[in-house]
Amino acid sequence: MLAKRIIPCLDIKNGQTVKGVKFVEIKEVGDPVELGALYAEQGADELVFLDITASHEGRKTFVDLVKRIARNINIPFTVGGGISELGDADALLNAGADKISVNSSAVRNPQLINELAQNFGSQFVVAAIDAKHQQGDDWVVTVNGGRIPTDKRLFSWARECEERGAGEILFTSMDHDGVKQGFANKALAKLSDSLNIPIIASGGAGKMEHFKDVFTIGKADAGLAASIFHFKEIGIRELKKYLNNEQIPIRL
Amino acid sequence: MNISSKNSDTFSSDSGLRASDSQKIVIIKYNAGNIRSVNNALLRLGYEAEITADPALIQQADKVIFPGVGEASTTMAYLRKTGLNKVIVNLKQPVLGICLGMQLMCSHSEEGHVDCLNIFDEKVRKFQLPESNMENIKIPHMGWNQITDVKTPLFDASLEGEYVYFVHSYYVALGEDTAATTNYILPYSSALQKDNFYATQFHPEKSGSVGERILANFLRL
Numbered sequence: 001m002l003a004k005r006i007i008p009c010l011d012i013k014n015g016q017t018v019k020g021v022k023f024v025e026i027k028e029v030g031d032p033v034e035l036g037a038l039y040a041e042q043g044a045d046e047l048v049f050l051d052i053t054a055s056h057e058g059r060k061t062f063v064d065l066v067k068r069i070a071r072n073i074n075i076p077f078t079v080g081g082g083i084s085e086l087g088d089a090d091a092l093l094n095a096g097a098d099k100i101s102v103n104s105s106a107v108r109n110p111q112l113i114n115e116l117a118q119n120f121g122s123q124f125v126v127a128a129i130d131a132k133h134q135q136g137d138d139w140v141v142t143v144n145g146g147r148i149p150t151d152k153r154l155f156s157w158a159r160e161c162e163e164r165g166a167g168e169i170l171f172t173s174m175d176h177d178g179v180k181q182g183f184a185n186k187a188l189a190k191l192s193d194s195l196n197i198p199i200i201a202s203g204g205a206g207k208m209e210h211f212k213d214v215f216t217i218g219k220a221d222a223g224l225a226a227s228i229f230h231f232k233e234i235g236i237r238e239l240k241k242y243l244n245n246e247q248i249p250i251r252l
Numbered sequence: 253m254n255i256s257s258k259n260s261d262t263f264s265s266d267s268g269l270r271a272s273d274s275q276k277i278v279i280i281k282y283n284a285g286n287i288r289s290v291n292n293a294l295l296r297l298g299y300e301a302e303i304t305a306d307p308a309l310i311q312q313a314d315k316v317i318f319p320g321v322g323e324a325s326t327t328m329a330y331l332r333k334t335g336l337n338k339v340i341v342n343l344k345q346p347v348l349g350i351c352l353g354m355q356l357m358c359s360h361s362e363e364g365h366v367d368c369l370n371i372f373d374e375k376v377r378k379f380q381l382p383e384s385n386m387e388n389i390k391i392p393h394m395g396w397n398q399i400t401d402v403k404t405p406l407f408d409a410s411l412e413g414e415y416v417y418f419v420h421s422y423y424v425a426l427g428e429d430t431a432a433t434t435n436y437i438l439p440y441s442s443a444l445q446k447d448n449f450y451a452t453q454f455h456p457e458k459s460g461s462v463g464e465r466i467l468a469n470f471l472r473l
Contacts, residue, residue: 002436003396003415040460045396071292076417076458096288098458121321123392123419167392196381198390219388221395251396251415 003251004215004243005045005222006236007200008229010035012051012081015061017230029230033068039229040075042236045251047073048101048170048224051081052145059088063095070096078126084109089116093124101126101170104143107150107157110164117165126200127161128170129154131187139173139187146174155190162195169195170224172202178227180206188218200224208234208242215248277301277471278313280340283322283330290319290350293457293467307339315471316343319457320352324376324422325364328356341369346473347449348406354444354451355422363422371449374424379437389437392421399432399442399454406443406450406469407432416452416459416466418442424453 010017010032017029029035036047049069051062059082066079079092080101089100106112106127116125130146131139131154139154158169171191173184183204192199198221201214205225214220228234243250279290281303294301301317302309310316318340320327331337340347340357349357356368361376368376379391396415399407423440426433431450432443444451450470456463 001397002393005395070288071295074293074296074458074460074464076455094288096292098289121323123321123394168394192388196390198394221390 001249003045003249004220005200006043006211006240006243006250007046007048007222007224008036008039008044008236009048009050009202009224009226010230011226012049012062012065013053014058015065018052032065033072035230036069036073036077039236040073043240043252044075044236046075046222047077049077049079050101051079053081063091066092066095066097080126080128084112086115086119089120089124093120099124099126099167101128103128103130106161107141107143107152110160113161113164113166117167122165122167122197125166126168126170127158127166128172129158129161130172130174132174133184133187137187137190142174146177154187155194158191158195162197166197168198168200168221170200170202173204176204177202179204180228182206182210183214183218183220183223185213185218188214188220192219192221198222205234208239211239211243212246212248215243275299275314275471276312277315277317278310279303279317279319280310280336281305282320282334282336283327287319289455290317290457293464297464297468297471299471305334305336307335310336310339311343314345315473316340316345316347318347318349318353318357320350320354320356321419322352323363324352324355324361324368325366327352328361328364328366328368331356331369337369341371344448346470348470349449349451350457351420351453351455354453355420355424357444357449357451358424361422372424372427372429372444372446372451374427374429374441374444376422376424378422382437392419393423393436394419396459397434397436397442397454399434401430401433402443403431403445405473406445406452406466408465408469411462411465414462416442416454416456416462418454420453 076098078099079097084105141152200222201220202224355376357371358374359370430441431445434442456466
C-alpha cells in the first residue's frame with residue numbers, strides 16, 4: 001500500500017537551516033546537509049529545502065548546496081525559493097534536485113508551470129500555495145511569505161495549477177503555520193477531494209495526533225513540518241511508529 | 253542547536269558495501285533526467301561509473317545501467333536516432349533498467365503509442381483511476397510503496413515487503429518476467445527480469461538503504 005509521507009522542511013538562508021515562526025522571527029538551526037542526512041536516516045520519506053535568501057550571490061550558494069545534498073542524501077528531495085524562469089529550474093535539476101517548487105513566481109506568471117511541466121515533466125513540478133483564511137470556504141492566496149494578498153483564491157488556483165501541469169500541491173495555511181494547533185484539515189480535505197494530484201499539507205504540526213488527523217480528516221498524501229523536527233519536539237521515528245499503530249499506512 | 257558534530261561532506265552508507273572491486277560500470281547517457289542521481293547513488297556505495305553514449309564503452313562494461321525519467325516516445329526516437337536501441341538489446345552483461353528505462357525495455361508503451369526495445373514481451377499501460385474513487389487515489393503513483401513476491405538474484409529474501417520510491421503514471425502488468433510485485437490500483441510488475449536484463453519501475457537510487465541494497469545486489473551479479 002502507498003505510504004503516507006512525512007516530510008521535514010528546511011528553510012535555508014545563506015547556506016544555513018533556519019526556522020521562523022510565521023515566517024518572521026528567524027532562528028538558525030544547523031547545516032542543511034547534515035540535518036537532511038540525519039532526517040533521512042531517521043525515516044523521513046522526502047525532504048524539502050526552501051531557499052529564503054533573496055540575493056543573487058545567495059542563489060549560487062544554494063545551487064552548490066543542492067549538489068552537496070544530492071551527493072549525500074539517498075531519498076527524494078524538493079528545492080524551492082526564487083525559481084522564476086526555466087533556467088533556474090534547469091540549474092537545480094542539473095545540480096541533482098528531484099523536484100522543484102514554485103510559489104510567488106507562479107502566481108505572478110502562471111504560464112511558468114506549463115513551461116516547467118513541458119520541459120521537465122509534471123513529476124518535477126510542485127506548486128506551493130500559501131493561503132490565508134477569510135471566511136467559510138474562502139482562502140486568499142498570498143505571496144512573499146504570506147505578506148502580500150493576491151486576487152487568487154486557494155481552490156481555483158490549486159485546480160489551475162493541476163491543469164497547467166503541476167505534479168503536486170504543497171498547501172501552507174498561513175493561519176496555522178507556526179501555531180502548532182494542527183493542520184488546516186477542512187481545506188486540505190476539500191483540496192484532496194477536488195484534485196487528482198497528491199496534496200502535501202503544511203503549517204500547524206505541533207503534536208503527533210496532528211499528523212494522524214491530517215492523513216484521516218485532512219486526506220493529505222504527505223505531511224510537512226519544520227520546527228517540531230528541528231527543535232526535536234517530535235522524533236521522526238517515534239512519529240512513524242505512532243502513525244503505524246494508528247493504522248495509517250507508513251514506511252517504517 | 254547541536255544537531256550533529258560531524259562536518260564531513262560524505263556520509264557513509266549503511267549497506268556495508270565498500271569499493272572493493274574494479275568492475276567497469278557504465279550509465280547510458282541519453283536525454284533523460286535522473287542520470288546524476290544514479291551516479292550519486294553509486295558513488296555513495298563506493299563505485300565510480302562512467303556516464304557515456306559511446307557504444308564501444310557500453311559493450312565493454314561489466315555492468316550497464318539504463319536509467320530514465322522522461323517521455324517514452326521522444327526517448328525511443330532518440331535511442332533509434334543514435335543507434336543505442338540496437339546496442340542495448342544486444343548486450344550480454346547484466347543490464348539494469350530503471351523507471352522509464354524499464355518501460356522502454358518492454359515491447360510497446362501507451363505513452364506516445366510507441367514500439368520499444370522488446371526485451372520483455374510486455375506492454376506498458378497508463379494507470380486508470382477507479383470509477384468511484386472513494387480512497388482518493390492519485391495519478392501519478394508517487395511515493396513509497398512495498399515490493400512483494402520478490403525473486404532472486406536482484407532481490408534477496410530480506411527485501412520482501414520493503415518500501416521503495418516510485419514516480420510513474422504508466423505500469424507493466426504481471427507476467428512471466430515479473431521479479432517483484434507492487435499493488436497500486438492493481439497488482440503490477442515493479443521489477444522484471446529475463447536472462448541478463450533486470451529492471452525496476454521504482455528508483456533504487458532514491459529508495460534509501462533498501463535501494464542501496466538492491467543496487468549492491470545488482471553490482472554483485
